[in-house]
Amino acid sequence: MPKTKQKLTEFIKFLGTAGARFVMIKQLRASGGLWISAQGKNILVDPGPGSIVRCASSRPKLDPTSLDAIILTHRHLDHANDINVMIEAMTEGGFKKKGIVFCPKDALEEDPIILKHVYNFPERFEVLKEKSKYRVGDFEFETGIRHIHPCETYGLKFKLGDRSISFIADTKYFKELIDCYKTDIIIICVVFFEPRPGIDHLCLLDAQELITAINPKQAILTHFGMTMLKSKPHIQAEELKKRLGIDVVAAYDGMTLEF
Numbered sequence: 001m002p003k004t005k006q007k008l009t010e011f012i013k014f015l016g017t018a019g020a021r022f023v024m025i026k027q028l029r030a031s032g033g034l035w036i037s038a039q040g041k042n043i044l045v046d047p048g049p050g051s052i053v054r055c056a057s058s059r060p061k062l063d064p065t066s067l068d069a070i071i072l073t074h075r076h077l078d079h080a081n082d083i084n085v086m087i088e089a090m091t092e093g094g095f096k097k098k099g100i101v102f103c104p105k106d107a108l109e110e111d112p113i114i115l116k117h118v119y120n121f122p123e124r125f126e127v128l129k130e131k132s133k134y135r136v137g138d139f140e141f142e143t144g145i146r147h148i149h150p151c152e153t154y155g156l157k158f159k160l161g162d163r164s165i166s167f168i169a170d171t172k173y174f175k176e177l178i179d180c181y182k183t184d185i186i187i188i189c190v191v192f193f194e195p196r197p198g199i200d201h202l203c204l205l206d207a208q209e210l211i212t213a214i215n216p217k218q219a220i221l222t223h224f225g226m227t228m229l230k231s232k233p234h235i236q237a238e239e240l241k242k243r244l245g246i247d248v249v250a251a252y253d254g255m256t257l258e259f
């Protein structure tokens, strides 16, 4: 049989849509992060608690030994808890030196979230800085501006198929986010239903502001805290869609977007 050249599908799978502590602790939503397959590379973003379990229970199964990179947007446990076990998995138990780990500097410093135990396993670590470009083979991504959040945090921008995509990680709302994340699709971490001044997270009104100003082809809400879950994210997304005339969806555990 002659080999036919098959175009590999590029996709993002939501291994979890939990945000902040209580939804994570109770596992009302899973907290496994995002799996991206693009340009022949597999990349895991923000492996929170249960990321490895979610890979194994995913249908079709996602094999963490096939990972080429892991990206941490920041060191909070709901984003980073499974980073060590995922590094071990990516490197086949530490026996195969491969893969790249991208993280902000403070993930490696005092009280590091990444254990010294795994330091020599990946091919290399790359420290994330704001507005910088990185690559994993042919997959390229860019960090946004530094977010307003209690630890060093960056959102990400990348391309899948012919679409530009932003992942707007945890942050307090500030207007510079708008220019920073002007892409076709925006994935927004919306923790709160109502504003909670003094806590550096986005609420639904902030998300509405971002969606209106950015005017993307599609906005995806994820990383829900308790108050968002109680307000039923899919209903809130539907209302936003009607109000703004922009395609808004609420992510669910296991949701996959193909490009």
Ligand SMILES: [Zn+2]
Pocket (backbone or CB within 6 Å): 019, 020, 076, 078, 079, 170, 223
């Ligand atoms: Zn978070």
Ligand SMILES: [Zn+2]
Pocket (backbone or CB within 6 Å): 074, 076, 149, 170
């Ligand atoms: Zn956080």
